[in-house]
Amino acid sequence: MTAPKTLDTPYAPPRIFGPRYRTATLGILLVVTLIAFEGMSIGAVMPDVSKDLDALDLYGMSFSAFLIAGLFANVAAGLWSDRRGHAVPFLLGVALFVTGMVMAGAAGSKEVFIAARAVQGLGGGAVIVAIYVMIVRVYPPEARPRVFAGLSSAWVLPALVGPGLGGLIADTVGWRWVFYGIVPLVVPALVMLLPALRGGDGDAPEPGTGPRSRPLRMTLAALATAAGGGTLLYGVERLDTAPLPGGAATGAGLVLLAAGLPRLLPPKALRFGRGLPTTVMMRGVLASAFFGVNAFIPLVLKEEFGFSTTQAGVALTIGALGWSGGSYLQTRREFDRPTLVRLGATAVTAGILLTALALLPGMTGWIMAPAWMVAGFGMGIGTTSVSITTMRQSPDDEQGANSAALQVVDTLGGALTIGFGGVLVNLIGHDDIATGYIAIIAMTAAIGVLGTAVAGRMRDRP
Template identity: 75%
Template sequence: MTVPKTADAPYESPRPPRIFGPEYRTASLGILLVITLIAFEGMSVSTVMPAVSEDLDALDLYGASLSAFLIACLLANVVAGLWSDRRGYVWPFLLGVGLFTAGMAMAGAAGSKELFIVARVVQGLGGGAVIVAIYVMIARVYVPATRPRVFAALSAAWVLPAVVGPGLTGLIAETVGWRWVFYGIVPLVVPALVMLLPALRVGGDTPAPTLSTGPRSRPLAMTLAATATACGAGILLYGVSHLHDTPVPGGIATVAGLAALLAGLPRLLPPRALRFGRGLPTTIMMRGVFASAFFGVNAFIPLFLTEVHDFSVAGAGVALTLGALGWSTGSYLQTRRSYDRPLLVRIGATAITAGILMTLLALVPEVGGWVTVPAWVVAGFGMGIGMTSVNVTAMHQSPDAEQGANSAALQVVDTLGSGITIGVGGGLINLIGHDDIAAGYATIVVLMAFIGLFGMLVAQRMRDIP
C-alpha cells in the first residue's frame, strides 16, 4: 500500500539510517562541502565588494552584482528543476558545479566591472542549478525519515562560512588580494565531486518513475516564464533603488518589473500557490514568507548598528553570526523526533516575528544596540526549525515526477522574497532614512513583522485537505 504524501504523514521509521553512517557518509560529506563552498562565496562577495569596487573603479557594482546573480539564479532554478524531473539530477548538478567554478575563476580574473558582472551571472547559473539538483538528490537518495537530518545539516553548513567567512575573506583580501578569495574556492570543488560519485551513480541519471504532464512540465513555457520572472525581478529592484533620485523613471521601471514578475511567477509555482491554497501550495509559499521577513531585516542590522549606535563593522557582525548559530540550533532540534511539521512552521514564524520586533528595543537609548544579539538568535532559531520543516514537508508532499519543479519553486520564492524585501528596504532607507537611519530601520522592521505575522496565521494551511 502506498502512503499518501501529506504534511501529516509520519517522517520516521523504527531505526532511520544515520546520514554519516556507511550508507550515506560520502554523499552527505560531498553535499555539505558543496553547500559550504556556495555559502562561503555568498559571504565573501559582500565582504570584498569595497575592494572590488575600488580596484575596478565601479561603485555601482553592489546593486548590479546582486541583480545579475538574482536573475541568473532564478533562471537556473527552473531549468535545473525541469531537467532533473525529465532526465535525472546528474547533469544539472555537474553542469551547475562547472558553471559555479568557472564563475569563481572568471571573477578572480576580471579586469573590468563588465567582466565581473558576467562572472556573477555565471556563478548564479551554477549555484541555482546546484541547489535544485541537490534537493532532488536528497529526495531520491535518502529515505524520508532521514531527510530532516540532511536538511538540518545543510543549515549547519552555512554556519562555518557565516562565522569565519567575513574575517577570513578580509584577511585574504588585505594580504594577497581580493582575487584570491575567488581563486581559492576553485580547487575545493574536486574533493566534493569525488565524494558525490556514489550518489551520482545510483539512479541520478534517470527521470522520475512517472513524468509529469502538467503545465510545469513544458520546457519552453517554463523557460519563458522563468525569463519573465527573473527579468521582472531585476527591473523591479532597479526601479525601487532609483525611486529616491529619479522618481519618474524609477516608478516606471518598478511598475514594468512588477508586471513582468506577475506574468511569469504563477507559472513557476504549483496551482493556487499565490492564493495560499491548502497543502503543497502553502508549503512552497511559506519558504518565501520566511525569507522575506528574516532577510528583509537581516540586511539592515549592520547599517543600523554602525550608523545609529556607532558599532564597528566587526561588532555589528556579531548579531548576524549568532543568528546563524541560532538557525543551526533550530535545525538540529527538529531532527530529534517526529514532529507535526505545520506546527513547527508556525512556531518558527512566531520566533522570527518575535526576534524582529525585539530589535526595536535597540531604538531605546537605555537599552542599546546589543539587544539585537539575543533578538537575532531568536529569529535565527525560528528560521532553523521553520525553513527546515518547510523543505522536508515540500519534498514529502511532492509527487516523484514534480520533485525538481517543486525544488525549483522553493528556491524561486526564497530568492524573490529576500531579494525584493531587501530592495524595498533599501528604497525605504533612501526615502525615509536618508537623514534618519533609525526611522527608516523602524519602518522596515514593522513591515517585516507584518509578514512574519501573516506566516503565523497561514502556516496551518500547509495541511492537506482531509
C-alpha cells in the same frame, strides 16, 4: 537450533558515511558548504565592497542579482535533470559558480561586481537543484532523510563562522580573497563526486505530465519571473531620480511577474489556498522577512556604531546560533508542523523588532546579536517544517515541481525584500542609515505578521 527468520533480523539502514556512500556524501556536503559560506560571508564584507567600488546605490542589487539569477537556474536545472540527468547541470553550475567568484574577486567596478554576483547565482542555483536530484538517484530511499539532514548541517558551520571569518579575511588580506579563497576548494569536491555524476543505484523517475512539467512553459515562466523581478527592482531604484523610466520599468516588472510566477507555483498559492499552496508560500514569507533584514545588519553596525567588518560578522554569527538551535529542536520529536511554522514566523517577527532596540539612545549595537538569534531560531524551526510538510502534501509526480517552487519563493522573496531594502536606504537613509533601517524593519515585520496569521492554512482542512 533453527536459523533466525528474516523478519527477526534487525534492519540496519545504509550508512551515508559507510564505504559505499562516503565519498559522494563528503563531496555533496563540501559543495553545499562552499556555496553556504559564500552566501553567509557576503553580508559581512559588502560594506567594504560598497566602499571600495562606490556601490552603496547598488548595495541591495548585489544580493538580488545572485538570487534572481539563481531563480532561473533552479527551474532550468530541474527540467534538465529530470530529462537528461543531473551531471550536466551540476558541472555547468560549478563552472559558473567558480567563474563568478573569480569575476567578483577581480571586479574593478560595481557593474562588474553585480554581473559576477549574477553568474554566481546561476551556478549556485543549478548546483543546488542538481544535488537534490543526485541524492534521489544515488541513495536508496531509507538513506535520503539522513542526507537531507546532512545538507541542513552543511549550512550550520558556514552560518556560525562564515560572517566572522569573512570579516576577518576582509580586515586582514582584503575582501577580494573571500571570493578567491573558495575556488581551489572546489577541486576535491568534484573528485569525490565523479562516481555519483556517472549515475546512481536507482532508475530516473518518470517526468510528470502536469503543466509544471512542460519544459517550454516552465522555461518561459522562469525567464519572465526572473526578468520581472530584476526589472521591478531596477525601476523602483530609479523612481526618485528618473520617475518616468523608473515607473515604466516598475510596471513592466509587475506585468512579467504576474505572467510568470503563478505558473511556477501550485494553483492558488498566491492566494494562500489551504494546504500545499500556503505551505509553499510560507517558505517565501519566512525568507523575505528574515533575509530582508539580515543583509543590512552589518551596514547598520558599521555605519552607526563603528563596528569593524570582523565585529559585524561576529554579530551575525551569534545570530546564526539561533538557527542551529531551532533546526536541532525540531528533530527531537514529532511536532504539529503548521504550529511550528507559526511559532517560527512569530519568532522571526520578534527578532526583527528587537533589533530596533539598538537604535535607542544609549544602547549598544551588540544588542542586535541576541535579537537576531531569536529570528534565527524562528527560521530554524520554520523552514525545515515547511520542507517536510511540502513533501508530505506532494503527489509523487509533483515532488520535483514543488521542490522547485520552494526554491523559487525563497529566492524571489529574499531578492525582492533585499532589493526594496536597498531602495529604502537610498531614498530615506542615504545620509542617515538608521532611518532607512527603521523603514526596512517596518516592511519585513509586516511580512512576518502576515506569516503568523496565515500559517494555520497549511493544514488541508480547518
